[in-house]
Amino acid sequence: xxxxxxxxxxxxxxxxxxxxxxxxxxxxxxxxxxxxxxxxxxxxxxxxxxxxxxxxxxxxxxxxxxxxxxxxxxxxxxxxxxxxxxxxxxxxxxxxxxxxxxxxxxxxxxxxxxxxxxxxxxxxxxxxxxxxxxxxxxxxxxxxxxxxxxxxxxxxxxxxxxxxxxxxxxxxxxxxxxxxxxxxxxxxxxxxxxxxxxxxxxxxxxxxxxxxxxxxxxxxxxxxxxxxxxxxxxxxxxxxxxxxxxxxxxxxxxxxxxxxxxxxxxxxxxxxxxxxxxxxxxxxxxxxxxxxxxxxxxxxxxxxxxxxxxxxxxxxxxxxxxxxxxxxxxxxxxxxxxxxxxxxxxxxx
Amino acid sequence: xxxxxxxxxxxxxxxxxxxxxxxxxxxxxxxxxxxxxxxxxxxxxxxxxxxxxxxxxxxxxxxxxxxxxxxxxxxxxxxxxxxxxxxxxxxxxxxxxxxxxxxxxxxxxxxxxxxxxxxxxxxxxxxxxxxxxxxxxxxxxxxxxxxxxxxxxxxxxxxxxxxxxxxxxxxxxxxxxxxxxxxxxxxxxxxxxxxxxxxxxxxxxxxxxxxxxxxxxxxxxxxxxxxxxxxxxxxxxxxxxxxxxxxxxxxxxxxxxxxxxxxxxxxxxxxxxxxxxxxxxxxxxxxxxxxxxxxx
Numbered sequence: 001x002x003x004x005x006x007x008x009x010x011x012x013x014x015x016x017x018x019x020x021x022x023x024x025x026x027x028x029x030x031x032x033x034x035x036x037x038x039x040x041x042x043x044x045x046x047x048x049x050x051x052x053x054x055x056x057x058x059x060x061x062x063x064x065x066x067x068x069x070x071x072x073x074x075x076x077x078x079x080x081x082x083x084x085x086x087x088x089x090x091x092x093x094x095x096x097x098x099x100x101x102x103x104x105x106x107x108x109x110x111x112x113x114x115x116x117x118x119x120x121x122x123x124x125x126x127x128x129x130x131x132x133x134x135x136x137x138x139x140x141x142x143x144x145x146x147x148x149x150x151x152x153x154x155x156x157x158x159x160x161x162x163x164x165x166x167x168x169x170x171x172x173x174x175x176x177x178x179x180x181x182x183x184x185x186x187x188x189x190x191x192x193x194x195x196x197x198x199x200x201x202x203x204x205x206x207x208x209x210x211x212x213x214x215x216x217x218x219x220x221x222x223x224x225x226x227x228x229x230x231x232x233x234x235x236x237x238x239x240x241x242x243x244x245x246x247x248x249x250x251x252x253x254x255x256x257x258x259x260x261x262x263x264x265x266x267x268x269x270x271x272x273x274x275x276x277x278x279x280x281x282x283x284x285x286x287x288x289x290x291x292x293x294x295x296x297x298x299x300x301x302x303x304x305x306x307x308x309x310x311x312x313x314x315x316x317x318x319x320x321x322x323x324x325x326x327x328x329x330x331x332x333x334x335x336x337x338x339x340x341x342x343x344x345x346x347x348x349x
Numbered sequence: 350x351x352x353x354x355x356x357x358x359x360x361x362x363x364x365x366x367x368x369x370x371x372x373x374x375x376x377x378x379x380x381x382x383x384x385x386x387x388x389x390x391x392x393x394x395x396x397x398x399x400x401x402x403x404x405x406x407x408x409x410x411x412x413x414x415x416x417x418x419x420x421x422x423x424x425x426x427x428x429x430x431x432x433x434x435x436x437x438x439x440x441x442x443x444x445x446x447x448x449x450x451x452x453x454x455x456x457x458x459x460x461x462x463x464x465x466x467x468x469x470x471x472x473x474x475x476x477x478x479x480x481x482x483x484x485x486x487x488x489x490x491x492x493x494x495x496x497x498x499x500x501x502x503x504x505x506x507x508x509x510x511x512x513x514x515x516x517x518x519x520x521x522x523x524x525x526x527x528x529x530x531x532x533x534x535x536x537x538x539x540x541x542x543x544x545x546x547x548x549x550x551x552x553x554x555x556x557x558x559x560x561x562x563x564x565x566x567x568x569x570x571x572x573x574x575x576x577x578x579x580x581x582x583x584x585x586x587x588x589x590x591x592x593x594x595x596x597x598x599x600x601x602x603x604x605x606x607x608x609x610x611x612x613x614x615x616x617x618x619x620x621x622x623x624x625x626x627x628x629x630x631x632x633x634x635x636x637x638x639x640x641x642x643x644x645x
Contacts, residue, residue, distance in 0.1 A: 052456050059455050066501055075468075077473040080478075139369065142368055165560070165623060167560070170379075172613070176613065177382065182398035216379070219376065248361040309567065318476045321474025325472055325474050329471045349463070
């Protein structure tokens with residue numbers, strides 16, 4: 001199961017992808033039997049740091065580059081959270097900018113910006129999670145039951161393909177289908193003697209288009225997780241059911257689906273932990289800088305990106321980012337707490 | 350009784366084949382549309398728009414792209430370069446860290462694992478990260494800004510650690526008794542034994558580099574340093590870029606120059622290799638999957 005899940009890991013920008021699969025992966029990576037860990041830690045604690053350093057010099061040296069890397073790219077930038085409390089001044093740098101306390105946060109809330117961003121981010125994620133998981137389960141159930149080895153392999157390969165291509169190409173697809181002058185949809189409308197529709201002026205349809213592309217990109221690899229869960233169900237259940245005269249539908253209803261519930265609940269819980277993290281690539285490649293559509297399509301990540309690259313509003317952007325990071329972290333802690341209470345071996349830490 | 354069961358199965362299979370085929374077509378449709386668009390004549394697109402099938406077949410777009418391949422070739426070189434260097438270095442550091450964290454006699458492995466893991470839970474956000482790289486590391490507009498941010502991922506290290514945990518302790522212990530140092534054990538014993546893990550994680554890293562456009566978008570200004578995906582993004586975003594980069598070199602007037610079909614042709618040329626390589630990569634992924642699955 002471990003490496004199967006590894007196979008599904010979504011490669012991408014670490015700062016933006018907070019995929020539930022990655023989350024599951026971590027779940028597997030971080031679980032270990034607590035008893036053994038305690039014993040080992042105690043043995044080490046007796047000797048002290050310098051003794052250990054001397055004993056395993058080479059090991060320390062081998063992991064040093066990675067530790068330095070995370071120090072430079074992750075831990076030191078955390079100091080920059082301070083920007084969220086300043087009115088950023090390009091000449092002043094980090095501590096030269098005037099300190100304004102919670103003003104940036106107050107402004108973000110009072111102007112309604114943050115509320116709107118949170119609403120969009122959370123609602124999109126809920127749509128992604130629910131629709132995505134349901135379709136993945138349906139796909140996995142059918143793929144596991146229908147005969148035809150070659151057909152199944154081809155179908156799986158095809159459905160997995162979108163996972164491998166870049167988000168830029170997704171932007172190209174969207175442009176080619178929906179652009180107002182010569183997009184495929186408008187061409188078809190013209191051929192049906194129907195008035196054309198200017199997608200780039202209407203926020204409404206993009207909710208469905210974005211969700212559609214998300215499903216498109218993640219269906220195949222999400223289905224493989226459920227497929228793996230189905231494969232791990234013992235054949236004996238099905239044989240017994242067949243002997244009792246259950247047909248395929250009854251087998252699925254009474255064996256497959258109930259046994260998928262734990263996987264489903266767990267995946268949903270993990271996704272809820274990441275509900276404040278947006279799919280930046282998806283939104284940015286499809287919507288880009290089209291301000292007409294922001295009401296329906298702006299999420300926290302795109303707002304932060306624009307603060308940095310378009311508006312140069314460093315204080316405000318950092319504040320929104322910090323809000324996301326902090327509450328995202330709290331959510332993970334809560335979700336982890338819930339999982340720990342119910343199924344301890346799946347807890348993250 | 351028997352007939353009834355078969356009846357349900359037939360209904361189920363019919364439903365299954367229909368649905369799976371539809372979903373598979375749904376997954377292929379965008380690819381098809383791009384390819385069809387790239388083979389349509391520009392005039393047709395301007396008059397009637399993109400269609401499901403090319404109404405007037407034309408190779409014009411490809412002819413234009415291949416007659417002045419400079420910019421695309423350049424972007425290919427950049428992408429291949431950063432992918433090769435980044436994946437190699439990334440795999441080296443990630444596998445070393447994974448090995449150290451998998452060594453059961455390394456006392457601080459849990460503390461260090463958590464330090465690494467914590468970076469996935471909480472971060473300073475995009476802007477402090479950006480300021481760190483540009484203002485303090487001075488990497489703006491350098492290839493380093495394309496390579497370093499994607500090189501080492503916390504999750505890849507944890508995954509690598511789990512791959513390497515499956516190597517029996519007795520192998521490492523017997524090498525220690527024979528007097529081999531820690532690095533030698535890693536280099537001569539652990540690495541060769543972890544090829545499935547290395548292949549899987551190497552491919553993850555390589556794919557992330559190949560598909561990356563974000564780091565170029567925030568760090569790179571010079572167009573000779575654009576990687577493939579970012580060049581495609583630029584070309585899609587503005588016909589101006591397209592004209593100046595590709596059509597501009599031809600002695601065509603702007604009226605004659607294809608733009609819409611050219612965008613699609615560039616998309617095909619940029620994505621083609623990954624789509625053709627993909628079935629082989631998928632096989633590799635699966636191999637890593639089945640070997641590592643022993644661990645559970």
